[in-house]
Amino acid sequence: MRLPIHWLLLAPALIFVGAMAIFPLGYSLVLSFREWKLARSPVAGDFVGLSNYINLLTDDPDFLKVVRVTGIFVTADVLVTVAISLAGALLLNRAGRLNSLARTLLILPFVMSPALIGISFRFFLNAEYGVFAHAIGLLIPAMKDTVWLADASLSMAAIIASDVWHWAPYMTLVMLGGLASIPSDSIEAARIDGATSWRIFCDITLPQLMPVIGVVMVLKTVFALKAFDTIFTLTSGGPGNSTKTLAYFVYEQGFNYYDMGYAAASAYVLTAVLMVMAGFYLRLIFAKDRAR
Amino acid sequence: MTQISLRGLHKVFGSTHVVRDLNLEIEDKEFLVLLGPSGCGKTTTMRMVAGLEQATYGEICFDTKRMNEVPTQQRDVAMVFQNYGLYPHMTVAENIAYPLKLRGFTESQREEGVLKAAERVDLGPYLQRLPKELSGGQRQRVALARSIVRKPKVFLMDEPLSNLDAKLRVAMRAEIKHLAYELQVTTIYVTHDQVEAMTLANRVAIMKDGVIMQLAPPEEIYTNPINLYVAGFIGSPAMNLIDVVAHEGYVEAVNGLRISVTAPRQGPMTMGLRAEDMQLTSESDAAFTAEVYAFELLGDSTMTTFKLGLQSVAVKGDKNIRLKFGDHVGVRFDASHLYWFDNESGERIRSTLSR
Amino acid sequence: MKFATHPLNAQALIPGHIDTASDHFRLWWSQMMVFVGICIILLPISWLFLTAFKLPRDVYALETAFYFTPTLENLQTIFEHPWNLGNKILNSFAVAGGTVLLAIPMATMAAYAFSRFDFRFKKTIFLLVIASQFIPAAVIVLPYFLMFKQLGMLDTRSALVLINMSIVLPYAVWMMKGFIDAVPLEIEESAMVDGAHRARVIWEIVVPAALPGIITAAVFSFTLTWNEFLFALIIGKQDALTLPIGLISFRTERGDLWELMAAGGILITAPMFFISLLVQKQFIKSLTAGAVR
Numbered sequence: 001m002r003l004p005i006h007w008l009l010l011a012p013a014l015i016f017v018g019a020m021a022i023f024p025l026g027y028s029l030v031l032s033f034r035e036w037k038l039a040r041s042p043v044a045g046d047f048v049g050l051s052n053y054i055n056l057l058t059d060d061p062d063f064l065k066v067v068r069v070t071g072i073f074v075t076a077d078v079l080v081t082v083a084i085s086l087a088g089a090l091l092l093n094r095a096g097r098l099n100s101l102a103r104t105l106l107i108l109p110f111v112m113s114p115a116l117i118g119i120s121f122r123f124f125l126n127a128e129y130g131v132f133a134h135a136i137g138l139l140i141p142a143m144k145d146t147v148w149l150a151d152a153s154l155s156m157a158a159i160i161a162s163d164v165w166h167w168a169p170y171m172t173l174v175m176l177g178g179l180a181s182i183p184s185d186s187i188e189a190a191r192i193d194g195a196t197s198w199r200i201f202c203d204i205t206l207p208q209l210m211p212v213i214g215v216v217m218v219l220k221t222v223f224a225l226k227a228f229d230t231i232f233t234l235t236s237g238g239p240g241n242s243t244k245t246l247a248y249f250v251y252e253q254g255f256n257y258y259d260m261g262y263a264a265a266s267a268y269v270l271t272a273v274l275m276v277m278a279g280f281y282l283r284l285i286f287a288k289d290r291a292r
Numbered sequence: 293m294t295q296i297s298l299r300g301l302h303k304v305f306g307s308t309h310v311v312r313d314l315n316l317e318i319e320d321k322e323f324l325v326l327l328g329p330s331g332c333g334k335t336t337t338m339r340m341v342a343g344l345e346q347a348t349y350g351e352i353c354f355d356t357k358r359m360n361e362v363p364t365q366q367r368d369v370a371m372v373f374q375n376y377g378l379y380p381h382m383t384v385a386e387n388i389a390y391p392l393k394l395r396g397f398t399e400s401q402r403e404e405g406v407l408k409a410a411e412r413v414d415l416g417p418y419l420q421r422l423p424k425e426l427s428g429g430q431r432q433r434v435a436l437a438r439s440i441v442r443k444p445k446v447f448l449m450d451e452p453l454s455n456l457d458a459k460l461r462v463a464m465r466a467e468i469k470h471l472a473y474e475l476q477v478t479t480i481y482v483t484h485d486q487v488e489a490m491t492l493a494n495r496v497a498i499m500k501d502g503v504i505m506q507l508a509p510p511e512e513i514y515t516n517p518i519n520l521y522v523a524g525f526i527g528s529p530a531m532n533l534i535d536v537v538a539h540e541g542y543v544e545a546v547n548g549l550r551i552s553v554t555a556p557r558q559g560p561m562t563m564g565l566r567a568e569d570m571q572l573t574s575e576s577d578a579a580f581t582a583e584v585y586a587f588e589l590l591g592d593s594t595m596t597t598f599k600l601g602l603q604s605v606a607v608k609g610d611k612n613i614r615l616k617f618g619d620h621v622g623v624r625f626d627a628s629h630l631y632w633f634d635n636e637s638g639e640r641i642r643s644t645l646s647r
Numbered sequence: 648m649k650f651a652t653h654p655l656n657a658q659a660l661i662p663g664h665i666d667t668a669s670d671h672f673r674l675w676w677s678q679m680m681v682f683v684g685i686c687i688i689l690l691p692i693s694w695l696f697l698t699a700f701k702l703p704r705d706v707y708a709l710e711t712a713f714y715f716t717p718t719l720e721n722l723q724t725i726f727e728h729p730w731n732l733g734n735k736i737l738n739s740f741a742v743a744g745g746t747v748l749l750a751i752p753m754a755t756m757a758a759y760a761f762s763r764f765d766f767r768f769k770k771t772i773f774l775l776v777i778a779s780q781f782i783p784a785a786v787i788v789l790p791y792f793l794m795f796k797q798l799g800m801l802d803t804r805s806a807l808v809l810i811n812m813s814i815v816l817p818y819a820v821w822m823m824k825g826f827i828d829a830v831p832l833e834i835e836e837s838a839m840v841d842g843a844h845r846a847r848v849i850w851e852i853v854v855p856a857a858l859p860g861i862i863t864a865a866v867f868s869f870t871l872t873w874n875e876f877l878f879a880l881i882i883g884k885q886d887a888l889t890l891p892i893g894l895i896s897f898r899t900e901r902g903d904l905w906e907l908m909a910a911g912g913i914l915i916t917a918p919m920f921f922i923s924l925l926v927q928k929q930f931i932k933s934l935t936a937g938a939v940r
Contacts, residue, residue, distance in 0.1 A: 005845055006764035013757035013816060014772065020813030021779040024790035031789060088684060091677050102681050105688050107927060111919040112692070113874035115891045116912045120695050123905050129707045131694055169688060226783050229876040233895060250785035255881060260789060267786035278781035282774055344836050364839045377837030381855040391841040438841070448840075 025271070031264035038258035045261065052265035062241060063249065063266065069156075070245040074224040076160050081220050082213065084168045089175030090201075103176070106169040114166055118233030121162045125149060152242035155235045159243050162230045167223060171216050178212030179205070211284065218281040225274055246270045294354050294445040294478045295320045296341065301350035303336050303502075310336050312502040314350070319494075323472050323479045327489040327525070328499035334482045337499075338448050341480060343367050354445060370439035371448040374455065376431045378423040378438075384410075385419040388437045395442070409437040412471070429460045436468075440475060447472070447479040453488060465491055486526050490514065498522050520638035523564050523631060529595065531631070532570075532605045534563045546601030551580045556632055556643030564631030567608040570623050572596060572615075578622025587615045596621070692916075698909035706906045721910035725893075732911055735893040739915075742804050742889060743872040746811040747865050750819055753812075755861060758823030759849060763832070773824075780817035784877045787813075792881055802884040810878045815868040822867065826860025827853065863929040866922055873919060890915045 032052055035045040056063050092099045109117075124132040125148040137144035148154045182205060190200050228247045231237060237244035237252065244252070250270060254263030296318040303311040311333040318324050326334035339345040341352060343364035352359045359367060370391075371377075379387050388409055389402040397405065410416050413433040423431055432452060439447060452468070453461045469492055472479055483489060489496045490510045498505045498513065498521075506518040517523035523531045536543040538555035543563060545551070555561065575581050582598035582605070594609045607623055615621065632641040697713075698706060699722065705715040725732040761773050791810055792801075800806040830853055838848045854861065879889045894915065897908040 004766075006760040006766055009756040009760040010772075013753045013776070013820060016753065016812065017776055017779055017816055020809065021782055021787070024787035024794075025782060027790040027794075028786050087680075091681055091684075096678070098678055098681050098685075102685050104924070104927060105685060107923050108692065108920060109688055111870050111874075111923045112916050113876070113891050113894075113919075115874070115876045115894055116695075116915060117691075119894060119908055120691055120912065123698070123903070123908070124691065124694065165687070165691070222781055226785075228784065229874075229891070232876070232880075247783060247785050250783075251788075251877070254789050254792075260793075264786070264789055267783065267789065270783050271786045274781045274783055275778075278778050281781070282778065342836075342840055344839070363844075364836075365842045365844050369840060371837065371840045373833045373837060375831065375833055377831070377833035379834055379838070379852055379856070381858070390838070390843075394842040394847075438837075 028264045028267060028271075031261055032268050034261045036260040038260050048261070052261050053269075056262070056265055056269065062244075065241055066244050066246055066249045069241070069243060070225070072156065073160060073227075073243070073245055074221060076156075077163050077224040077227075078217055078220045080160065080164050081168045081171055082217055084164065085171035085175050085216065086209075086213065088168070088172035089179055092172065093176060093179050103173075106173050108169070109166050110170040112166070114163075114227070114229035115233045117162050117166055118159075118230040121158055121165075121230075122149065122234050125158055149235060150239055152239060155239060155243050159227075159231050159234055162234055163224065163227055166230070167220060171220065174216055175209070175212060178209050182208045214284050215281070218277055218284060222274060222277050222281070225270065225277070246273075293320055295356075296446065296478060296480075297351070297353040297356070298337070298341070299351045299353070301337065301340065301352065302348045303333070303340060303345060304348045310502050311340070311347075314502070314504060316497060316504065316507070318478060318480065320478055321476050323481065323492060323494045325481045325483060325489040325493035325496045326499060327483060327486060327496050329484055331501075332499040333502040334499050335450055338450060338480050338482050341446065342369055342371055342448055367446075368444050369446040369448055370442070370444035372432075372435045372439050372450065372452045374451045376423075376435040376452075378431055378434055380423050383420050383422060384415060384426070384434050387423070387434055388441050391438065391442050405441045406437075409441040412440060412474075413437045413467070428456055429464065432456065432464065436471070440471065443475075444477065447475075447477050449479065449481045451483050452481075454483070454485070468492060487528060490526070498525060517564075517631065517640065519640055520562060520564075520633045523633065523640075527566060529567050529606050529608075531564045531566050533633070534565070534600060534603055534605060535635070536561065536563045546603065547599075549580055549582070549600055553579070553627055553630065556641050560635050561641065562633040562635055564633060565605075565625060565629060567595065567606040569629035570607040570625045572607055572609045572613060573622045573624050575620065575622040577624060579624045581620055581622045584615050584617055584619045584621060587617070598623075695909050695912050695916075698906055699913050701906050701909075703904075703906055721906045722913075725907055725910050725914070730893065730896060730907065730911075732890070732893050732914060735888050735890050736914065738804060738883075738887060739873055739890040742807045742811060742887075743869050745804070745808040746815055746872045747869050749808065750812045750815045750868055751861060751865050754816055754819035754823050754864065755827075755854070755857075756849075757820050758827050759853065761820070761824050762827040763835075776820050777817055779813075780821075784814075788877060788881055791878070795882060801882060802887050803882075804887045806882050807875075807879060807887055807889070810882070811872040811875055814875065815871055818871070819864045819868050822864045823857070823860060826857045826864070829860070830856045859929045863926055866926050870919055870923070873915075 033047060033049060035048045035052070036043075037045070092102055121132075124130045127133055127145065127147040130148075133146070133148055137146075146154065148158055186204050186208070187200055190204050195203065225245075226247055227245065228251065231243060231245060231248050232251070235243040237248045246266065247270065250263050250267045253259050253266055257263075296316075298314055298316040298318075301311055301314040301316075302309070310331075314333075314337060316324075326337060328334050336345060340347050343359070343362065347360060354367070379390065382390070385406050388406045392402045392405050406419070407416075410419055413436050415430070415433050415437055418426065418430060418434075423434065426434065432455075435452070449468075453464055456464060465488060472492070481488075481492060493510050495507060495509050496513050497507045500521055506513055506522045508516070513522060514526055517526065517531075520533065524533055534545055536545050536551075536555075537560045538558050540558070541554060542550050542552045543555055553563075555563070582600070584596055585599045585604070586597040588595040588597075589611075591611070593611050594613050594615075596607045596609055596613075596615055598605045598607070605623075632643065633639065634641055700717040700719070701715050702718050702720070724730070757776070761769065791806075795801050795803075795806045834852055834856065835848050838852045839845075843851065874891060875889070876891045879887075879892050883889065883892055890911070894908060894911050897904045897911065
C-alpha cells in the first residue's frame with residue numbers, strides 16, 4: 001500500500017501559495033470591476049464593468065504618462081544592467097587578488113535595502129551637500145549647481161542608477177556562473193585554431209552565453225517593473241510625475257487617493273505585462289531543460 | 293538461507309522494454325553475476341530484487357515468499373552502490389553503524405558490529421573520518437563494511453569496482469571473493485566487466501536487451517558459448533570471429549584466404565577461434581599464412597594481429613617471439629577448438645568435429 | 648603562432664603568460680576598471696557609514712566631508728523617542744525570523760516532492776509555484792490590506808509574516824529543489840536498503856546533506872523579508888513597524904535628518920552584510936545555479 005506521500009509533502013506549500021497568491025489575484029480582479037473609493041465607503045461599491053480599465057487607458061493622461069515613464073525606465077534599466085554585468089563578468093573571470101575581492105563584494109549591494117539605497121542616493125545628489133552632485137560638478141563643470149531632483153531627466157537617471165547599483169552586481173554573479181559553465185576546451189581549441197580574443201568572444205563565448213543573458217534580461221525586466229522602494233524614497237515619483245512608474249502609480253491610487261477599484265485595474269495591467277514576462281522566463285528555463 | 297526466484301519478470305520504462313520475460317532461479321549462497329553492456333537490463337533487474345524499482349509484470353520471491361509488494365526497507369537486503377552511496381555528513385563509523393541504528397541496536401552493540409566489520413575490510417584507522425576525506429578504494433570498503441555489518445538475506449552489488457583504478461580493482465576483486473566465501477550469503481553482482489564475472493561467479497547470466505542469453509558457470513560460458521554475442525563478449529582478447537563461406541572441405545574468408553577445415557554445413561557463416569587456441573608456426577606447417585598487421589609485447593606473452601579483409605584476427609604467442617609489420621607467418625590450430633555460428637541468428641552451430 | 652594572452656576564461660590561461668606591451672596595457676586597464684567597480688560598490692556604503700557618525704552640522708557642509716569630529720550621538724538618538732528604532736529592530740527580527748522558520752520547512756518538503764517524485768501535473772504545479780514570484784506586490788497589496796482589515800489583523804507582525812511567507816516561498820522552493828536535486832539519489836536508496844522509511848530518510852539523510860542549501864535559502868529569504876518595504880508600509884502603523892519604515896520616519900517636516908537616517912541605515916544593513924559574507928560561497932553558487940542550471 002503506497003501512501004501518496006508526495007502530496008503530504010507538497011500540501012502545506014501548495015495550500016499556502018494557493019491561498020496567499022491565487023486568492024488575492026482573483027480578489028483584485030473582482031475589485032477592478034467595481035468602483036470603490038475607500039474614503040467614502042468602507043465597502044466595495046457598485047459593479048462598473050470595464051469602465052475602470054477604459055478610463056485608465058483612454059481618459060487618464062496621468063496613466064499614459066506613467067506607461068511612457070515605465071517604458072523608458074525599464075528599457076534603460078535593463079540595457080544598462082545587462083551591459084554592465086556582462087562587462088563585469090568578463091573582467092572578473094580570471095584569477096587575481098583584486099578580482100577575488102571584487103567578486104566577494106558583489107553580493108553587498110544586493111542585500112542592502114532598496115529603500116535605503118533610495119534614501120542614500122537622495123542624500124548624495126543633494127545640490128548643496130551631496131557628494132555625488134559635487135563630484136559630478138567637478139568632472140563636468142557645466143553640471144555644477146544643478147539640482148538633480150528638480151530635473152525630470154536627471155531624476156530618471158537617478159532612479160535608474162540606484163536600481164542598477166542594486167542589481168547589476170548580482171547579475172554579474174549570474175553571468176560569472178554562466179561563463180564558468182562554458183567548457184574551457186572550446187576556447188582553447190579556438191585559440192589553437194588561431195582565433196583572436198575578440199573572435200573568441202564573438203564566436204565561442206557569446207553564443208554559449210546567450211541563454212544566461214536571456215534569463216538575466218527577463219528577470220531584470222520583471223524586477224524593474226516591480227521596482228517600488230527606490231522610487232518611493234528617492235523621488236516619490238517626482239518631480240511632477242516624471243519618475244512615476246506603474247508600480248508607484250498603483251500605490252498612489254490605492255493608498256494616497258484610496259480609489260481601490262481604479263488601483264486594482266491599474267495593478268492588473270501591470271500584472272498582465274508581468275505574466276507575459278513570466279511566460280518568456282519559463283520558456284527560456286524549460287527550453288534549456290529540454291535541450292539537455 | 294535465501295533462494296531467489298525471478299519469474300516472468302518484465303520492466304517497462306515509458307516506451308522502453310528494459311527487462312523482458314526474465315526467468316532466473318538463484319540458489320542459496322550462490323554468487324550470481326549479471327553480466328552485460330549498459331542498457332541490457334542487469335542493473336534494473338537487481339534494483340527490482342532490492343525493491344527500488346517495481347516490476348511491471350512478473351514475480352520476485354525470496355524462499356518462495358512473494359516479495360513484489362514488500363517495501364525495500366523490509367526486504368533485509370544489503371546493497372553496495374556503484375558510487376558507494378555513503379552518507380556524506382556521517383563519519384565512517386556512523387555510516388557503517390546506520391543499518392544497526394535503524395534496527396534499534398544499542399550503542400555498545402553498534403560499536404561492536406562496526407569494529408568487526410571495519411576490521412574485515414581493514415578500515416580500523418579511518419573510523420572517525422568523513423567520506424570526503426577518503427580515497428575511492430577506502431570509500432568502497434566503507435560501503436562493503438556497511439553491507440556486512442548485519443547478516444542480510446541477500447547481497448546486491450552494482451558495479452562496485454568500476455570506479456576504481458585498474459590495480460585496485462584487481463586487489464578488491466580478491467577481497468570480495470574472499471568476503472563472499474566467508475559470509476556465505478546469496479549474492480547478486482552486476483558488472484559489464486567480463487573478467488570480474490569470470491573470476492567471481494558461481495554462475496554467470498549474460499544479458500542483452502533485457503533477456504538472459506546464457507546462464508552457466510564461467511567455465512562453460514567460456515568454452516561453450518551459446519551464441520555469437522556470448523562468444524564475442526567473454527574472453528580477453530575477444531574471440532576471433534571470422535566471416536567465412538564454407539565449401540566442401542575448406543572455408544574461404546573475405547579476402548580470399550582458404551583454410552582447410554570442414555564446417556558443419558555449407559554456405560556463409562561465422563567461424564570462431566580464440567587467440568590462445570592458435571599458434572604461430574612456419575609457413576609449411578600452417579593452416580594458413582598471413583601478413584603481420586600489428587605486433588604487441590604484453591610482457592608474459594605476445595599478440596600478433598592479422599587482417600582478413602576488414603576483420604582482425606589475433607594470435608597469442610610466446611613472450612620471446614619477435615615479429616615486424618609485413619612479416620609473413622603461418623598460423624595453425626586444432627580443429628576441435630573451432631566454433632561455428634549462424635550469420636543471421638547468431639546461434640551456435642554444433643558439429644561432431646568441434647565442440 | 649601568437650597566442651592571444653588576453654583570455655576570457657581564467658581556466659584557459661597559462662598562468663603569468665604576458666609577453667607584449669599591449670598585453671600589459673590591457674591587463675592594467677582591466678584591473679583599473681575592476682578597481683573603479685569596487686569603488687562604485689564601496690563608496691556609497693562607506694559614505695553612509697561616515698555620515699552616521701557626523702554631527703548634524705557636519706552633514707550639511709562639504710568642507711567637513713572627511714574631517715569631522717566623530718560622534719556616537721546619532722546611534723544613541725535613534726533608539727530614543729520618537730524614533731524607537733530598538734522596537735523596530737525587534738519587529739524586523741521577529742517578522743524575518745518567523746517567516747524563515749515557517750517558510751523554509753514548507754519549501755524544503757515541497758522541493759523534495761518535486762525533486763524525487765513523479766506525478767500528474769507535476770510540471771504544471773511547479774510552474775505555478777515558480778510563476779507566483781512574478782505577481783507584483785502592487786496587485787496583491789490591496790486584497791491583503793482589505794483582508795487583514797476585516798480580520799482585524801492590520802498592524803500586526805503575524806500579518807507581515809504571512810505576507811512575507813507568500814513572497815518568499817516561490818524563491819525558496821526554486822532554490823531548494825536545485826539543492827535537493829544535487830543530493831545523489833543513491834544515498835537515499837542506500838538508506839532505504841539499510842532499512843529507513845521515507846520520513847527518516849528525509850530527516851536523517853537528505854536534510855543534513857542539503858544543509859548548505861537550506862541555509863542559503865534561509866539567508867536569502869531572511870534578506871528579502873528584512874528589506875521588505877511596501878507591505879510593511881501599508882500594513883504597519885504603530886505596533887508592527889519594521890526597520891525599513893523606521894528609515895523613512897526620519898523624513899520630517901523640518902527636513903531630512905540624514906545623520907539619523909545613516910545611523911539607521913547602518914543598523915539595517917550591518918546584519919545583512921555580516922550574514923551574507925558568512926554564507927557567501929553557497930549563496931553565489933545557488934544564485935548563479937538558478938539561472939544557469
